[in-house]
Amino acid sequence: MEHEETYLLMMDALDGELAEDGRIKLEAHLRACPPCLQEWQAIMVVHTLLQTTPALSPAVDFAQRTFARLPNRRVRIWTMAAIYALLLLGGVLPILLGVWLAFVLGPVLSEPTILSSISQSIGHALQVMGTVVAALLAGLGEMIVQQPAIVGWLLVLLGIISIWGGVSRQLIFQPAPQQIS
Amino acid sequence: MNEEQVWLDEARQGDKAAFGKLIEAYQTPVYNLAYRMLNNAGEAEEAAQEAFIRAYTRLDSYDPAHKFSTWMLSITSNYCIDIIRKRRALLLSIDEPLPPHPALMSDNSKGPEAQVVMNEQQEMVQALLSELPEDYRETVVLRYWYDLSYEEIAEMMDTTVSAIKSRLFRARRLLAEVGQANGLVTMNDSMVLTAVS
Numbered sequence: 001m002e003h004e005e006t007y008l009l010m011m012d013a014l015d016g017e018l019a020e021d022g023r024i025k026l027e028a029h030l031r032a033c034p035p036c037l038q039e040w041q042a043i044m045v046v047h048t049l050l051q052t053t054p055a056l057s058p059a060v061d062f063a064q065r066t067f068a069r070l071p072n073r074r075v076r077i078w079t080m081a082a083i084y085a086l087l088l089l090g091g092v093l094p095i096l097l098g099v100w101l102a103f104v105l106g107p108v109l110s111e112p113t114i115l116s117s118i119s120q121s122i123g124h125a126l127q128v129m130g131t132v133v134a135a136l137l138a139g140l141g142e143m144i145v146q147q148p149a150i151v152g153w154l155l156v157l158l159g160i161i162s163i164w165g166g167v168s169r170q171l172i173f174q175p176a177p178q179q180i181s
Numbered sequence: 182m183n184e185e186q187v188w189l190d191e192a193r194q195g196d197k198a199a200f201g202k203l204i205e206a207y208q209t210p211v212y213n214l215a216y217r218m219l220n221n222a223g224e225a226e227e228a229a230q231e232a233f234i235r236a237y238t239r240l241d242s243y244d245p246a247h248k249f250s251t252w253m254l255s256i257t258s259n260y261c262i263d264i265i266r267k268r269r270a271l272l273l274s275i276d277e278p279l280p281p282h283p284a285l286m287s288d289n290s291k292g293p294e295a296q297v298v299m300n301e302q303q304e305m306v307q308a309l310l311s312e313l314p315e316d317y318r319e320t321v322v323l324r325y326w327y328d329l330s331y332e333e334i335a336e337m338m339d340t341t342v343s344a345i346k347s348r349l350f351r352a353r354r355l356l357a358e359v360g361q362a363n364g365l366v367t368m369n370d371s372m373v374l375t376a377v378s
Contacts, residue, residue: 011350042357046309049360050325053306054299055213058226063208066230067201070237074195 006036014047185249193240200237207233207250210327211257217322218261220311228264232257247336254327255337258319265315312359317352320345 009026012018018026030037108114144151185206191199211232216225235256236243243252310318316338323334331342331349338345 007350007354011346011353014353038361039354039357042361043353046353046356046360049302049306049309050321053302053325055209055326056216056303057209058212058229062212062226062229063201063205066204066208066233067197069230069234070197070200071234072195073192073197073237073240076238077195 003033003036006030006033010040010043014043186245189240189243189245189249192237200233200240203249204233207253210250211253213326214254214257214322215261217307217310217326218258218315218318219264220307224264228260229257232260235260248333250327251329251333251337254323254329258323258337262315262319308363309356309359313352313355317348317355320348321352321356324349 006026006029009018009022009029012022013026030040109118185203188199188202192203208229212225212229215228215232216222219225219228232253236253239256243249310321313321319338320334323329323337329337331345335342335345
């Protein structure tokens with residue numbers, strides 16, 4: 001009999017699932033194979049040790065102290081209900097408001113003069129935004145030219161923060177262990 | 182409806198006292214699992230308390246089709262594995278001397294000699310368990326102290342029955358190897374062969 005088959009029989013024996021023919025095979029192999037007998041001895045000792053070791057109890061006031069730490073579930077349930085209600089209202093209200101506005105203001109807004117003035121206003125607003133963004137970019141460009149050291153330091157700081165962020169993530173969040181099958 | 186289901190229903194409606202009864206009923210299995218996994222009395226107590234708090238706050242996600250004990254042990258073991266990973270991340274060695282469990286120091290219900298023998302046995306078991314990787318340790322603890330079936334353990338650990346069988350098989354061999362190296366083997370051949378039958 002192969003050793004691997006012996007191990008399977010050993011496990012069945014430990015689980016109390018060894019059939020009669022398996023028991024005969026295992027006994028015969030153990031009598032003929034000293035290394036397997038030695039391993040079986042060791043496994044049996046450990047098995048018996050684990051089986052006979054009682055569970056450990058916590059300190060006598062453990063339940064009391066744990067009970068004192070329990071959060072108030074009723075408050076939590078009401079808080080969650082309130083949050084969900086708010087979220088629901090927050091989602092539904094704007095839709096209702098939009099539908100109402102469409103009904104009320106729809107006929108007015110569809111007038112050609114109003115439509116053209118709205119499009120003009122949007123065009124002006126976009127022009128203003130474009131001017132502001134262009135000014136900001138021009139200012140940034142000037143700063144890069146005049147103060148390259150400050151920009152360099154900012155880039156170095158960003159690099160350091162990003163590296164340390166990665167390192168700390170590696171240290172704190174270990175990858176999940178692979179299943180051994 | 183049994184007593185446990187009544188407590189669970191009441192606890193789900195926010196009755197803390199009902200959950201208190203569940204804590205009293207399950208404190209030993211939950212604490213024992215935490216201690217076997219973490220090998221540290223203080224951490225085990227903290228983990229057991231945290232497991233009960235998590236169970237209480239997540240009662241809505243408990244599926245009554247499963248045993249409450251299995252669900253509770255699953256929360257405990259997951260939390261313990263998180264602690265072990267954080268411990269590893271903090272580069273703390275589990276080999277460093279740990280404070281013994283209070284029950285190993287004093288128990289008036291047994292005689293002094295029996296107490297010494299029991300303490301030695303508990304220490305030996307902890308020393309052996311600490312040699313196992315955490316997933317093997319979890320499997321061994323669930324199998325030996327909670328008498329869970331392979332199917333239940335697989336469900337708890339979110340894996341297959343064959344993976345659990347394989348883990349237990351390797352864990353037993355590894356424990357036997359460590360036991361042999363520590364001179365634990367004292368049975369004679371006839372005892373061993375009797376044990377087969």
